[in-house]
Amino acid sequence: xxxxxxxxxxxxxxxxxxxxxxxxxxxxxxxxxxxxxxxxxxxxxxxxxxxxxxxxxxxxxxxxxxxxxxxxxxxxxxxxxxxxxxxxxxxxxxxxxxxxxxxxxxxxxxxxxxxxxxxxxxxxxxxxxxxxxxxxxxxxxxxxxxxxxxxxxxxxxxxxxxxxxxxxxxxxxxxxxxxxxxxxxxxxxxxxxxxxxxxxx
Amino acid sequence: xxxxxxxxxxxxxxxxxxxxxxxxxxxxxxxxxxxxxxxxxxxxxxxxxxxxxxxxxxxxxxxxxxxxxxxxxxxxxxxxxxxxxxxxxxxxxxxxxxxxxxxxxxxxxxxxxxxxxxxxxxxxxxxxxxxxxxxxxxxxxxxxxxxxxxxxxxxxxxxxxxxxxxxxxxxxxxxxxxxxxxxxxxxxxxxxxxxxxxxxx
Amino acid sequence: xxxxxxxxxxxxxxxxxxxxxxxxxxxxxxxxxxxxxxxxxxxxxxxxxxxxxxxxxxxxxxxxxxxxxxxxxxxxxxxxxxxxxxxxxxxxxxxxxxxxxxxxxxxxxxxxxxxxxxxxxxxxxxxxxxxxxxxxxxxxxxxxxxxxxxxxxxxxxxxxxxxxxxxxxxxxxxxxxxxxxxxxxxxxxxxxxxxxxxxxx
Amino acid sequence: xxxxxxxxxxxxxxxxxxxxxxxxxxxxxxxxxxxxxxxxxxxxxxxxxxxxxxxxxxxxxxxxxxxxxxxxxxxxxxxxxxxxxxxxxxxxxxxxxxxxxxxxxxxxxxxxxxxxxxxxxxxxxxxxxxxxxxxxxxxxxxxxxxxxxxxxxxxxxxxxxxxxxxxxxxxxxxxxxxxxxxxxxxxxxxxxxxxxxxxxx
DNA sequence: TAATAATCGAGACGGTACGTCGCGTCTTCTG
DNA sequence: CAGAAGACGCGACGTACCGTCTCGATTATTA
Numbered sequence: 001x002x003x004x005x006x007x008x009x010x011x012x013x014x015x016x017x018x019x020x021x022x023x024x025x026x027x028x029x030x031x032x033x034x035x036x037x038x039x040x041x042x043x044x045x046x047x048x049x050x051x052x053x054x055x056x057x058x059x060x061x062x063x064x065x066x067x068x069x070x071x072x073x074x075x076x077x078x079x080x081x082x083x084x085x086x087x088x089x090x091x092x093x094x095x096x097x098x099x100x101x102x103x104x105x106x107x108x109x110x111x112x113x114x115x116x117x118x119x120x121x122x123x124x125x126x127x128x129x130x131x132x133x134x135x136x137x138x139x140x141x142x143x144x145x146x147x148x149x150x151x152x153x154x155x156x157x158x159x160x161x162x163x164x165x166x167x168x169x170x171x172x173x174x175x176x177x178x179x180x181x182x183x184x185x186x187x188x189x190x191x192x193x194x195x196x197x198x199x200x201x
Numbered sequence: 202x203x204x205x206x207x208x209x210x211x212x213x214x215x216x217x218x219x220x221x222x223x224x225x226x227x228x229x230x231x232x233x234x235x236x237x238x239x240x241x242x243x244x245x246x247x248x249x250x251x252x253x254x255x256x257x258x259x260x261x262x263x264x265x266x267x268x269x270x271x272x273x274x275x276x277x278x279x280x281x282x283x284x285x286x287x288x289x290x291x292x293x294x295x296x297x298x299x300x301x302x303x304x305x306x307x308x309x310x311x312x313x314x315x316x317x318x319x320x321x322x323x324x325x326x327x328x329x330x331x332x333x334x335x336x337x338x339x340x341x342x343x344x345x346x347x348x349x350x351x352x353x354x355x356x357x358x359x360x361x362x363x364x365x366x367x368x369x370x371x372x373x374x375x376x377x378x379x380x381x382x383x384x385x386x387x388x389x390x391x392x393x394x395x396x397x398x399x400x401x402x
Numbered sequence: 403x404x405x406x407x408x409x410x411x412x413x414x415x416x417x418x419x420x421x422x423x424x425x426x427x428x429x430x431x432x433x434x435x436x437x438x439x440x441x442x443x444x445x446x447x448x449x450x451x452x453x454x455x456x457x458x459x460x461x462x463x464x465x466x467x468x469x470x471x472x473x474x475x476x477x478x479x480x481x482x483x484x485x486x487x488x489x490x491x492x493x494x495x496x497x498x499x500x501x502x503x504x505x506x507x508x509x510x511x512x513x514x515x516x517x518x519x520x521x522x523x524x525x526x527x528x529x530x531x532x533x534x535x536x537x538x539x540x541x542x543x544x545x546x547x548x549x550x551x552x553x554x555x556x557x558x559x560x561x562x563x564x565x566x567x568x569x570x571x572x573x574x575x576x577x578x579x580x581x582x583x584x585x586x587x588x589x590x591x592x593x594x595x596x597x598x599x600x601x602x603x
Numbered sequence: 604x605x606x607x608x609x610x611x612x613x614x615x616x617x618x619x620x621x622x623x624x625x626x627x628x629x630x631x632x633x634x635x636x637x638x639x640x641x642x643x644x645x646x647x648x649x650x651x652x653x654x655x656x657x658x659x660x661x662x663x664x665x666x667x668x669x670x671x672x673x674x675x676x677x678x679x680x681x682x683x684x685x686x687x688x689x690x691x692x693x694x695x696x697x698x699x700x701x702x703x704x705x706x707x708x709x710x711x712x713x714x715x716x717x718x719x720x721x722x723x724x725x726x727x728x729x730x731x732x733x734x735x736x737x738x739x740x741x742x743x744x745x746x747x748x749x750x751x752x753x754x755x756x757x758x759x760x761x762x763x764x765x766x767x768x769x770x771x772x773x774x775x776x777x778x779x780x781x782x783x784x785x786x787x788x789x790x791x792x793x794x795x796x797x798x799x800x801x802x803x804x
Numbered sequence: 805t806a807a808t809a810a811t812c813g814a815g816a817c818g819g820t821a822c823g824t825c826g827c828g829t830c831t832t833c834t835g
Numbered sequence: 836c837a838g839a840a841g842a843c844g845c846g847a848c849g850t851a852c853c854g855t856c857t858c859g860a861t862t863a864t865t866a
Contacts, residue, residue: 016811019811050813055812058811193397210832214830214843243822243823244820259842440641555800555801559791566792594763595767601753601754614813615858616815616857656818811860825848
């Protein structure tokens with residue numbers, strides 16, 4: 001993950017750890033001060049970090065890659081599912097989404113970067129591949145187990161079903177920031193989708 | 202809405218409607234050709250539109266404001282619901298969302314602009330108030346009629362239910378822009394949420 | 403000379419004399435405030451004069467032509483030569499040059515415009531044709547009369563001779579602006595060139 | 604003189620000498636092609652020189668300062684006088700003036716830049732001190748030797764006499780560009796001023 | 805211990821786009 | 836008609852960053 005991963009030890013002066021830290025620190029500082037990604041120039045980072053521009057480019061190909069590393073470092077770990085039932089797994093999954101949504105709202109940095117991420121294709125793709133997709137896969141696995149266990153109908157498109165569960169949370173977090181993310185939300189969503197909303201009988 | 206809204210008629214030559222259109226058209230063209238917003242320079246728009254840069258800056262303070270107007274200009278009109286049943290209404294509502302997602306241009310634009318807008322609270326609020334909220338209200342009304350008609354359980358949170366229907370479509374359009382939006386999707390979503398996904402019996 | 407010269411009286415609303423005056427006045431004001439010709443935009447003149455730009459362009463094709471009129475209005479009249487002798491005529495001619503040189507030094511406007519004139523070919527040519535050339539012709543005529551009267555050798559190139567007389571004055575006025583232009587200068591120059599500077603006998 | 608004068612060696616990549624030369628060369632080219640100074644944009648110079656605009660602005664604050672340096676760079680070296688006689692010295696001096704006037708580039712440049720310079724007193728003074736004054740001094744020395752050798756009357760104001768010799772050449776070069784600067788001109792001027800133009804006897 | 809080699813801060817390089825200003829022309833409405 | 840007002844397409848302004856490229860000066864490892 002970090003740019004100074006262990007290598008076969010090459011000759012010459014090694015990369016400065018102080019520079020690594022100074023770059024990261026300067027970037028976080030500038031983001032915390034409210035800079036947009038667009039306004040956050042490599043030149044500004046280098047200047048703030050007291051570092052040459054080339055020192056940054058030596059570590060990352062561009063702005064976006066730097067942010068990918070930055071984002072991954074603050075992303076919470078994948079949720080661990082209880083495995084007791086499909087319902088429990090789905091609730092746990094949505095709960096972790098909810099927690100992140102809450103964190104996102106409290107962390108200026110996260111909010112700042114998240115909302116701009118889609119403008120930077122490489123950044124978005126990297127985030128998609130390393131964060132969103134794995135988590136989607138976890139959800140699909142849980143659904144498959146649910147089908148196998150007879151908890152979920154076998155004739156439903158699981159991709160769609162997954163979106164059915166995740167959609168509302170993501171909508172409230174990303175599309176409609178400010179919406180409520182109250183504690184019971186995951187259960188509500190899961191039960192509504194599992195049971196349907198037609199009157200019984 | 203448009204920059205040349207009706208005014209008390211100021212002196213001097215009036216803004217050219219042809220220029221208005223040329224700018225909008227050029228921007229949509231460039232976006233449709235795959236330009237990201239950050240790669241979409243005012244200079245390129247002006248050149249493509251056959252218009253001076255100042256003519257653009259005379260209308261909008263910057264790129265962001267231009268995109269908000271653009272967004273509104275491509276926004277399809279509110280859907281007309283058949284009113285035959287809650288299911289039909291919801292399908293019609295989601296179908297209009299799907300159509301919007303399909304329009305390649307519109308989708309690229311939505312995808313690009315949505316996040317940017319969140320950085321400008323007032324602009325986001327304006328868009329929210331004039332586009333998102335009315336449509337949400339239409340959905341909520343349909344759901345209320347469904348409850349009254351006995352098609353939907355009375356004990357469900359309608360706000361949440363609305364998100365349940367809309368979430369998947371928005372997720373696929375905005376969050377996961379490459380995802381499929383096949384013709385039957387609205388029906389699938391509506392039926393899945395109405396019926397639930399537990400095995401029958 | 404003025405833009406509103408007498409004409410065959412055309413139909414429609416006549417040119418406003420107030421506008422004429424306002425334009426001239428505004429230009430002189432701006433020059434007096436120290437604006438360079440370059441910084442003196444038509445836009446600034448129009449704004450200062452409370453006049454539309456088209457009103458200026460209706461009178462003069464461009465900036466330079468406006469200045470030509472302005473310059474001519476402050477240029478002293480051609481000198482009247484006594485005609486008593488070639489020497490007297492030349493002294494009178496150079497005296498008028500000297501007077502203008504003195505005026506140029508005292509008038510910020512003249513100094514300002516003169517020193518920039520050469521940058522504006524049309525302005526310079528117009529000035530050359532209407533001011534410099536006629537005065538040169540007057541000098542040449544005086545020289546020819548001197549030759550005819552036997553005061554000046556017949557084998558001298560009169561064009562060159564004229565430059566010999568005028569050169570020093572122009573040099574001190576234009577090229578070396580701080581140089582002295584003391585009262586007796588014209589006589590000194592004329593006598594030196596007429597008599598030569600070799601020791602007598 | 605050049606913008607890259609010897610300095611205590613500052614950190615960072617040093618200014619490119621190739622860029623220096625390319626800028627100077629491009630400007631001279633454009634001037635030689637007949638561009639007026641006002642038509643000579645920094646953008647055109649940069650483009651012609653294959654250089655970024657910033658590279659020019661890094662060296663000179665603006666157009667004016669660039670031209671001063673240019674002027675000095677094309678200024679021919681001070682003439683070497685034969686010393687055989689005052690007449691020979693003066694002819695040599697004027698010949699060097701004539702040569703300078705003939706160089707098409709230099710002439711165009713001189714004509715264009717001279718006046719501009721007068722608007723910037725310090726720049727003018729610098730040019731005066733380093734170019735004009737030394738050359739004037741050379742002329743004055745030659746005249747003094749002429750007086751000492753009995754070639755020139757002792758009662759003439761040498762300052763004025765110098766202007767008498769130099770004036771015509773400068774007039775034709777700077778004030779009346781396009782005038783003839785034929786080969787024999789220096790001799791003609793020197794002889795005319797030395798001998799006077801009154802009929803002999 | 806010396807040579808070698810990759811690093812460091814610094815800053816110049818050729819570019820692209822920025823947002824502004826003025827050009828000279830062209831509408832619009834008002835006198 | 837001419838007036839002012841001001842928008843139009845155009846092109847240059849001077850600035851900010853881009854990502855790359857020298858510089859002289861440090862550090863390490865290898866010989």
